[in-house]
Amino acid sequence: MNTHINGEQGSVSRHSRRNFIENGLKITVVSGVLGIGLLPGCKDKEKDEDEISPPEDLMREHGILNRVLLVYDHFLQMLASNEQINPQFLTDSASIIRNFIEEYHEKQEEDFLFPRFEKAHQLTDLVAVLKTQHQQGRIITDQILLLGKQPQLASASDQQKLNSLLTSFIHMYRPHEAREDTVLFPALRGIVSKHEFDSLGEDFEKREHQLFGEGGFEIFVEKVAKVEQQLGIYDLAQFTPKL
Structure with a gap:
């Protein structure tokens, strides 16, 4: 029984990590398309390049x-x-x-x-x-x-x-x-x-x-x-x- 529970927990853990990675990739792609800076100072850098x-x-x-x-x-x-x-x-x-x-x-x-x-x-x-x-x-x-x-x-x-x-x-x-x-x-x-x-x-x-x-x-x-x-x-x- 414990083995079954541990197996389920491991499966859930792997599933959570996979979702986290997939969601992170989606956010990165959307941010790139929309021009949203994820790092501090990105907007300032773009501003400097335009000046x-x-x-x-x-x-x-x-x-x-x-x-x-x-x-x-x-x-x-x-x-x-x-x-x-x-x-x-x-x-x-x-x-x-x-x-x-x-x-x-x-x-x-x-x-x-x-x-x-x-x-x-x-x-x-x-x-x-x-x-x-x-x-x-x-x-x-x-x-x-x-x-x-x-x-x-x-x-x-x-x-x-x-x-x-x-x-x-x-x-x-x-x-x-x-x-x-x-x-x-x-x-x-x-x-x-x-x-x-x-x-x-x-x-x-x-x-x-x-x-x-x-x-x-x-x-x-x-x-x-x-x-x-x-x-x-x-x-x-x-x-x-x-x-």
Whole structure:
């Protein structure tokens, strides 16, 4: 009798273990399908992967700068062909530089990045040049905006001045942004702690929302796209060489 009872208990025990394993496997499969994290910190890991790092944020903002530089290139081509430039297009383009690049993007660099490199005594010569170029760029933008207030850019002196301003701006900012993307921004992780690095991203986002509300980057992507459309240079396919 005892043997029978023990046998039944062993059978029940084996049955319970089997059910436990099967139920555990089912939970694991369902959790994987639904994206439910079973381990602490899974959601935090997914959140971290979705967040944009400070260098990546600054680099994509350089994309807007680059698109305006392409617009400036087009203005130079128009001047070379003696085509009239609508002053409003000039104002719209320079306003993107003023509002997004100079008063937001460059201020982020000047307030959050440059002081940290200076404090760490790293890349200080580069930082000094970048700061000077920011100042020179704002002077050029002031003059471009001033020209844009005119009813038309008809005089030869105005066209010559605009040519010089656009050329100087492009000549300075192409190497400027390239040096930041390849030297300054990648070096940031080496001079700050992980906590400080992460908090910079929060600081960037906070200021963007203060200045532009939600989706500040997307707002200015749309603005530059509108200028490109008005100038007939929005279609990317037109830049593909025909070999």
